[in-house]
Amino acid sequence: MALAQRTGRSRHRLILLALTAITLLTVDLNGFGPIESAQRVTRDVLHPVTSLGAAVFSPVGDAWNSVFNYGALEDENDALRAEIDELRGAIVRGEADSETLQRLLEATDLPYVDDVARVTANVVRGSVGNFDDHVVTIDKGSRNGIREGMAVVTRAGIVGRVERVDNSTATVQLISDASLFIGARLVSTSEVGLGHSVPGESGIFVIDRGLDYPDSDDLDLLPDIGSAVVTAGESSYPADIPIGIVLSAERSGDEASMEVRVELSNNVDDLHFVTILLVDPTEDFPLGTVDAGVPAAPPAEESTDDSTSGDDE
Amino acid sequence: MTFLKIGAVLVVAVVVQLTVFVDVRVADVAPELLALIAVLAGFLAGPERGSTIAFGAGLLWDVWLPTPLGLAAMAFAIVAFGVGSIEAGLFHDSRLQVSALVFLGTFAAVCGYALLGEVVGQRGLVDLELLRVGLIAGVLNAALAPFMLRPMAWALRGPMTFGAPAAARS
Numbered sequence: 001m002a003l004a005q006r007t008g009r010s011r012h013r014l015i016l017l018a019l020t021a022i023t024l025l026t027v028d029l030n031g032f033g034p035i036e037s038a039q040r041v042t043r044d045v046l047h048p049v050t051s052l053g054a055a056v057f058s059p060v061g062d063a064w065n066s067v068f069n070y071g072a073l074e075d076e077n078d079a080l081r082a083e084i085d086e087l088r089g090a091i092v093r094g095e096a097d098s099e100t101l102q103r104l105l106e107a108t109d110l111p112y113v114d115d116v117a118r119v120t121a122n123v124v125r126g127s128v129g130n131f132d133d134h135v136v137t138i139d140k141g142s143r144n145g146i147r148e149g150m151a152v153v154t155r156a157g158i159v160g161r162v163e164r165v166d167n168s169t170a171t172v173q174l175i176s177d178a179s180l181f182i183g184a185r186l187v188s189t190s191e192v193g194l195g196h197s198v199p200g201e202s203g204i205f206v207i208d209r210g211l212d213y214p215d216s217d218d219l220d221l222l223p224d225i226g227s228a229v230v231t232a233g234e235s236s237y238p239a240d241i242p243i244g245i246v247l248s249a250e251r252s253g254d255e256a257s258m259e260v261r262v263e264l265s266n267n268v269d270d271l272h273f274v275t276i277l278l279v280d281p282t283e284d285f286p287l288g289t290v291d292a293g294v295p296a297a298p299p300a301e302e303s304t305d306d307s308t309s310g311d312d313e
Numbered sequence: 314m315t316f317l318k319i320g321a322v323l324v325v326a327v328v329v330q331l332t333v334f335v336d337v338r339v340a341d342v343a344p345e346l347l348a349l350i351a352v353l354a355g356f357l358a359g360p361e362r363g364s365t366i367a368f369g370a371g372l373l374w375d376v377w378l379p380t381p382l383g384l385a386a387m388a389f390a391i392v393a394f395g396v397g398s399i400e401a402g403l404f405h406d407s408r409l410q411v412s413a414l415v416f417l418g419t420f421a422a423v424c425g426y427a428l429l430g431e432v433v434g435q436r437g438l439v440d441l442e443l444l445r446v447g448l449i450a451g452v453l454n455a456a457l458a459p460f461m462l463r464p465m466a467w468a469l470r471g472p473m474t475f476g477a478p479a480a481a482r483s
Contacts (some may be wrong), residue, residue: 010360010394017368017390024372024383025433033473039376046324053328061336130342130446131427131438132379163379171379179436199437 044167054124076270107268116238117278119144123271124169134160134177136271141168149236151280152274157242157265158182158231159274161281170276174268175243176202183235184243186211186260188227192234195243195262203264205244207227211258213251222249222258229262318468320368320460323373325464331377342446342454346418346461347374348463351389352396352418353458353465358412360397362469380426380435388425392418407461416455423447 028035121138128137141145143166150162152172161180164171173180178199184207185192195207207229214221223246233239244262252259326346334343351367358366371386378385396418427438445481 007360007398008363013361014364014390014394017364018387021368021383021387021390024386028382029433035382039382042373042376046327049324050328050331053332057329057332060333064337102381125331128331128335128377129374130345130423130450131430135379173379258344 007029012212013042016176019290029299038076040166043169047166047168062301097139117145119146119276119278121170121274121276134174134180134268135163136160136172136174136274138170138172139168139278141166141170143167146276147169147277147280150279151231151241151277151281153241153277154266154271154274157244158237159266159271161237162276172274175205175264176265176268180244182237183232184229184262185232185239186223186227186229186246188224188246189221191223192232192256193260197264201284202265202269205264207260207262208252208257211260213258223260225249229260238279241277315436315469318470319369322464322468323347323350323370325402326370327377330374332422339428339453340445340449342449342453344457345423345450346420346454346457347371347385348389348422348450349415349454349457350465351393351422351463352415352454353411353461354469355393355396355418356414357465358397361395362402364394366391370457380430381433384429384433384435385426388422388429391425392422395421401446411453412463415458416451420447420451421449 024035121140121144123136124139126135127133127135137150145310146162146165148162148165150159152160152162158175160172160174160177162170163173174180178195179198181194182205183192183197184195184205186207191211193207193210195205195209198204198206225248226245229246230245231237231239231241231243240309242265244264244266247261247263249258249260251257326349330343330346334346337343345346347370351363354366354370355363357363368386368391371384371389372382374389375382375385388450396414399414427443430438
């Protein structure tokens with residue numbers, strides 16, 4: 001009898017907890033302000049503790065990486081050496097088709113938001129759980145003028161957007177997250193489309209919405225392979241931030257539209273410093289359509305931070 | 314007092330998760346310390362108190378996760394309830410049995426979190442990768458379980474300031 005009563009009470013408790021969780025989920029998914037504020041306050045209150053913990057435990061992580069990720073570091077060094085050799089070869093040969101991305105972007109003479117206020121931040125940690133691979137946390141927050149939706153870049157181009165902002169930290173959704181859509185402009189044709197990363201294909205971005213394949217199969221209307229791709233002025237981010245270079249342009253499944261594969265200019269797997277462009281984002285770019293009437297990004301705000309250089313990794 | 318002790322254990326676990334286990338990963342999978350606490354709470358405190366503590370652990374972890382608040386809380390509470398119910402009928406204390414229970418409980422918590430996430434519209438959580446993450450996290454938590462048993466037993470000792478009094482475990 002007592003056991004049955006205890007079991008019944010336990011079930012009632014579980015039902016109560018489940019209903020509480022469902023209520024929290026519902027209000028949080030609807031962007032209920034007080035819930036977001038409570039989470040932000042919790043993170044801010046515990047921020048000094050986590051910072052202290054990071055300082056205390058950083059030798060543990062360093063030791064772990066030095067022991068178990070030594071092979072990966074060697075591979076990375078080998079890849080960098082190979083890249084340097086390739087660049088030297090390109091310079092010597094003077095072959096236009098083997099120029100580096102950086103030289104290509106410089107050659108396009110893009111303004112790359114020179115007149116925009118910006119804040120440079122350190123990446124303090126990567127993903128915290130097992131299901132948030134495409135997220136990093138930076139050491140600047142709302143007190144530095146950062147707000148949700150702002151573009152995050154390095155010298156090589158866009159790396160993501162600010163997803164969540166606390167007082168002294170912020171979370172960045174990286175461009176490697178396939179759910180992050182970005183309005184992109186093909187520099188060689190000035191066509192504008194909507195693109196995203198490809199799950200399982202590191203460093204690849206595909207523009208698969210908003211681009212029409214040329215009617216007459218006139219190859220001149222196709223984007224040049226190796227030409228630059230930048231953010232579109234009609235997107236949520238400031239215009240002309242480098243995204244990458246065109247790898248291929250093909251007909252998509254419906255035959256009428258074009259799918260452009262792009263090699264991202266940034267490697268977001270190993271970020272240390274990023275720059276946040278202090279420009280309020282416009283309304284989200286409409287998915288599935290490319291509306292040329294979407295207003296361009298508003299003018300830049302005044303920077304609230306002294307560290308306004310554009311340095312990156 | 315017990316409430317404060319449990320709170321202290323939760324905060325320490327979150328700090329360790331946010332600092333140590335950002336780097337210390339096996340096959341790119343981190344242990345799930347808060348899920349470990351949830352399972353041990355079910356094991357040590359029974360289904361009623363355990364599910365409440367697990368709910369708190371999940372809620373705290375939800376604050377740092379990109380998914381909506383309440384997702385981990387619900388998954389952890391259900392798992393703790395299940396562990397507490399199973400434990401009452403089948404298990405006796407032993408390190409091996411605790412580790413086995415933690416492995417199964419963590420696997421269930423990770424999978425439950427992902428499944429509930431898909432239900433509320435968080436895409437990309439359920440795929441073959443989920444099984445790999447769940448299994449590795451389960452193994453890691455099982456290895457850590459002996460180290461967490463003592464702090465959890467310390468935190469749960471004495472009368473609770475919420476819920477029923479502490480279960481008398483021998």
